[in-house]
Amino acid sequence: MSRKRSIFEEVSESGAEKPATQTGLIDKGRGGARRGIRLWLMCLFALVVVMIAVGGLTRLTDSGLSITEWRPMTGAIPPLSEADWQAEFDKYKQIDEFRVQNQWMELADFKTIYWWEWGHRQLGRVIGLVWAVGLAGFLVARRIPVGWTGRLFLIGALGGVQGAIGWWMVSSGVTQGESTTDVASYRLAVHLGLAFLILGLIAWYVFLLGRTERDLMQARRAKETRLFGLSTGLLHFAFLQILIGALVAGIDAGRSYTDWPLMGGQVVPPDPFLFEPAWRNFFENPGLVQFIHRVTGYLLLAFGTVVWLRGRQSAHRATQVAFNAAFAALCLQVVLGIVTVLYGAPWPVAILHQLLAVLLWVLILWARFLTAYPVAASIRGKSA
Template identity: 75%
Template sequence: MSGKRSIFEEVSDQTPTRETAATGGIGRGRGGARRGVRAWLMVLFALVVAMIVVGGLTRLTDSGLSITEWRPVTGALPPLTQADWQAEFDKYKEIDQFRLMNNWMELSDFKQIYWWEWGHRQLGRLIGLVWFVGFAGFLVARKIPPGWTGRLLIPGLLGGLQGAIGWWMVASGVTQGTDTVSVASYRLALHLGLAFAILGVLGWYVLLLGRDERSLMQARRARDCKLFGMGTGLMHFAFLQILLGALVAGIDAGRSFTDWPLMAGGFFPPEPFGLSPAWRNFFENPGLVQFIHRISGYLLLIFGLVVWLKARRSANPHTRFAFNAVTAALLLQMVLGIVTVLYVAPLHLAILHQLVAVLLWALILRARFLAAYPIATSVRG
C-alpha cells in the first residue's frame, strides 16, 4: 500500500531525479587545449635542447664561420652542385680563419665544417616553423587557454631575436685583415644565454600547463616563499655560470690551464691582467676567464648546498626530492668540469658538460616550480 502524498507534489509518471551540485567551477570552460599546447611546447623544448647541443658541437669543431653570409630564406638550401660548393669554399677562403688557421683545407674538409653550421641553422629554421605552425593552429582553432596568447608569443619573439643575435655573433668572426679566427666571446655568451632563457620560458610553461588552474590556485596557498626565493637565486646564479662557461668556450680557455685545483702551479693564473685595457681581460684573457669560472662554480656549489639544506626541511616530499635531484646534478656537473679541464676539454667531455648544464637548468626550474606550487600529499603519506 502506497504512502500518503503531499497535496503540493506534482503528479507525474516519471521517477523524479535529484540534481547533483556542479563542481570545479573555477576551471570549467577555461582549459582550452591545455594538453595539446603542452605537448607542442614540449616538442619545442626538446628541439631547443638539440639546438644547444648542435651549437656546442659546431663551436667545438670550429665550424661556425664556414657559412659567411646570412640568408634566412635562400640559405635553407645547401650547395647542390660542384660549382656551388666551390663558390661557398671560395667565400670561406677570403676570411681570416681560413688564412690563419685552416689554409690546409681542401674542398672535402670544408664540407665537413659546412654541414655542421648548415645543420645548426637549419635546426633553427625548424624550431621557428614548429612554433609558427603550432601557434597559428591553436589560435585559428581558438584552443589557446585564456590568458595564454601573449605568453605563447614570447618564445617566437625570442626565437627571432636569437636568429639575429646568431648572425651578429658570426659576423664578428667573418673578418678580413684583422687576424680574427673565431667569434667574439661575449657575443657567444649572449647567444647561449638567450638559448637557455628560451629553454627556461618553455620549461616553465610546460610545468604550468601540467596542472589545471584550480590546482595551481590551491597550491599557491601552500607556497614556501623562502624556498622559492632561494630557488630563484639559485636559478640566477646557475644562469651566470652558464654565461661564464660560454666565455670559457669562446676563447678555448678550458684548454689553457689543465691542472687542478691550482692553475699553472698557483692559485691565480699568471698575468691575469696582461691585456690592455683592463676590461678586456674579463672576456679575452684565458687565465682570468677560466679562474672566474672556477671560483663561480665553487660558490654555486656552496649556495646549492645551502638551498638543499633548506629544502630538506620542506614538508612536501615532492619538493624535497626535486631539490635532491638538483644537488645531485650540481655535484655531477662540478666533477665533469674538473675532468674536462684535466683531459684538455676533449669533444665528448666538453659536450657532455654542456648537456648536463641543460639538465641542471631544467631540474632547477622544476624544483623552483614545486616550491611555488607544491603538490598536495595525504597526511598519511
C-alpha cells in the same frame, strides 16, 4: 492512482533525472587544450635542447664561420652542385679564419664544417616552423586557454631575436684583415644565455600546464616564500655560471690549463692581466677566464649546498625530492667540470658538460616551481 514512495527510494526510479553537479568551473572556463599545448611545448623543449647540443658541437668543431652570409630564407637550400660548393668555399677563403689557421683546407674539409653550421641553422628554422604551425593550429581551433596567447607568442618572438643574435655573433668572426679566427666570446655568451632563457620559459610553461587552474590557485596559497627566494637566487647564480662557461668556450679557455686544483702550479694563473686595457682580460685572457669559471663553480656549489639543506626542510615531499635532484646534478656537474679540465676539454666530455648544465638548469627551475606551487600530500604521503 499513484503509489506511495518510500523516502529512501532513488529519485531516478521515478523517471526524473538528478541534475548534474557543476564542478570545476574555473578549469572549464579557462582550460582550453592544455594537454595538447603542453605536448607541443614539450616537443619545442626537446628541439631547443638538441639545438643547444648542436650549437656546442658546431663551436667545438670550429664550424661556426663556414657560412659567411645570413640568408634566413634562401639559406635553407644547401649547395647543390660542385660549382655551388666552390662558390661557398671561395667566400670562406676571404675571411681571416681561413687565411690565418685553415689554409690547409681542401673543398672536402670545408664541406664537413659547412654541414655542421648549415645543420645548426636549419634546426633553428625547424624550431620556428614547429612553433608557427602549432600556434596557428591552436589559434584557428580557438583552443588556447585564457591568458596564454601572449605567453605562446613570446616564445616565438624570443626565437626570432635569437636568430638575429646568432648572426650578430657570427658576423664578429667573419672579418678580413683583422686576424680574427673566432666569434666574439661575449656575443657567444649572449647567444647561449638567450637559448637557456627560452628553454627555461618553455619548461615553466610545461610545469604550469601540467596542473589545473584550480590546483594552481590552491597551491599558491601554500607558497614557501623564503625557499622560493633562495631557489630564485640559485637559478640566477647558475645562469651566471652558464654565461661564464660560454666565455670559456668562446676562447677555448678550457684547454689553457689542464691541472687541478692549481693552475700552472699556482692558485692564480700566471699573467692574469696580460692585455691592455685591463677589462679585456675578463673576456679574452684564457687563464683568467678559466680561473673565474672555476671560482664561480666553487661558490655556486657552496650556495647550492645551503639551498639544498634548506630545501630538505620543506613541508612538502615533492619539493624535497626536487631539491635533492637539483643538488645531485650540481655535484655531478662540478665533478664533470674538473674532468673536462683535466682532459683538455675533448668534445665528448665538453658536450656532456653542456648538456648536464641544461639538466641542472631545468631541475633548479622545477624545484623553484614547487616552492611557488607546492604539491599537497595526504597523511599517508600520497598527493592530495
